[in-house]
Amino acid sequence: MTNKLNETPQRITAETVAEAAKVSRAAVSRAFNPDAPLKPEKRASILRIAEELGYVPDRAARALVTRRTHLVGVIVPDVCSPWESQEIDALTTALQAEGFATLLFKTRTDFSMDETLLAYMRGFNPDSVIAFTENVRPHVLTRFLDRAVPIYINYLMDQEPAGGARTPEPEALHDRIDVDQWEGMEQAVALLAGYGCRRIAYLSGKRDSLAEQARRRTLAALMARRGLPGPTIIPGDFSYDAGHAGTLDLFRVGEGADAIFAANDESAFGALDALRYELKRRVPEDVKVVGFDDISQSHWRSYNLTTVKVDLEARTRALVRLILRRLKDPAAPALSETVRTRLVVRGTVG
Numbered sequence: 001m002t003n004k005l006n007e008t009p010q011r012i013t014a015e016t017v018a019e020a021a022k023v024s025r026a027a028v029s030r031a032f033n034p035d036a037p038l039k040p041e042k043r044a045s046i047l048r049i050a051e052e053l054g055y056v057p058d059r060a061a062r063a064l065v066t067r068r069t070h071l072v073g074v075i076v077p078d079v080c081s082p083w084e085s086q087e088i089d090a091l092t093t094a095l096q097a098e099g100f101a102t103l104l105f106k107t108r109t110d111f112s113m114d115e116t117l118l119a120y121m122r123g124f125n126p127d128s129v130i131a132f133t134e135n136v137r138p139h140v141l142t143r144f145l146d147r148a149v150p151i152y153i154n155y156l157m158d159q160e161p162a163g164g165a166r167t168p169e170p171e172a173l174h175d176r177i178d179v180d181q182w183e184g185m186e187q188a189v190a191l192l193a194g195y196g197c198r199r200i201a202y203l204s205g206k207r208d209s210l211a212e213q214a215r216r217r218t219l220a221a222l223m224a225r226r227g228l229p230g231p232t233i234i235p236g237d238f239s240y241d242a243g244h245a246g247t248l249d250l251f252r253v254g255e256g257a258d259a260i261f262a263a264n265d266e267s268a269f270g271a272l273d274a275l276r277y278e279l280k281r282r283v284p285e286d287v288k289v290v291g292f293d294d295i296s297q298s299h300w301r302s303y304n305l306t307t308v309k310v311d312l313e314a315r316t317r318a319l320v321r322l323i324l325r326r327l328k329d330p331a332a333p334a335l336s337e338t339v340r341t342r343l344v345v346r347g348t349v350g
């Protein structure tokens with residue numbers, strides 16, 4: 001008696017489906033390619049039979065024909081911080097819904113990336129690459145890509161209009177998400193000024209980050225417009241610990257402040273805990289605090305943070321649209337989408 005547990009299951013191939021559907025092997029291949037010419041009723045019949053047989057097309061074989069791997073590379077500077085982890089989660093979910101798998105690559109601490117790792121990425125031949133870091137520049141990254149056009153995040157400086165004048169494009173083609181920080185930060189400064197805050201400190205992020213530079217410049221420009229003195233800079237690196245230590249220094253060594261505007265929410269949490277527990281300052285009565293990003297922890301009652309919101313869902317949808325638009329028109333000039341910001345008012349200002 002044959003032991004069926006030891007039998008190797010027969011692999012269902014395209015030829016098996018073709019024989020069952022009484023069509024050619026090429027017709028089966030066309031049925032799984034939405035762009036290939038095939039009568040709708042024949043396509044539906046082939047797909048139905050394939051599902052009944054449990055047939056799944058070979059991705060590698062299809063990639064040779066369609067030149068699409070359904071892989072998206074994602075380059076990040078960090079995978080543990082709240083914003084990055086939440087964005088990776090949202091993006092991976094959205095890409096999977098569109099039939100893409102995600103390849104995750106992490107930069108060095110200075111946001112650069114080893115060229116050996118870039119060469120390794122090229123071996124996967126991704127359909128697209130999203131670079132959440134500035135130091136892996138387009139002209140470098142595109143040397144390690146075949147047909148993929150990389151996508152970068154661009155933080156608009158000051159009141160630079162989306163789609164308007166900006167620093168010259170590098171020589172390599174790349175698509176872009178423009179994050180317009182002006183509106184949300186303007187609302188934050190207006191709210192602080194309305195409460196009589198004049199001494200506003202800026203808790204900075206990592207010095208080499210373009211997002212950090214854009215936020216610092218935009219805050220200074222908005223304060224100048226309202227006749228406020230420039231912000232006191234608290235050195236930081238986007239982390240809780242740097243936010244906590246920098247706030248202690250500001251009040252114990254420096255002259256303090258009426259309000260702290262943090263470059264991100266995580267460092268704002270550090271500032272809040274330093275104010276409340278070590279410095280015994282009341283928030284918002286003595287010092288007001290504003291963050292940036294609106295990560296999910298910002299609404300937790302222990303922080304209840306007023307923050308400039310970057311809509312994560314809108315940003316994720318925009319990234320997916322850019323990928324799909326580029327795949328539909330590979331020869332198109334640089335594509336862009338704009339994501340705006342707004343202030344979410346909670347208990348740390350009021």
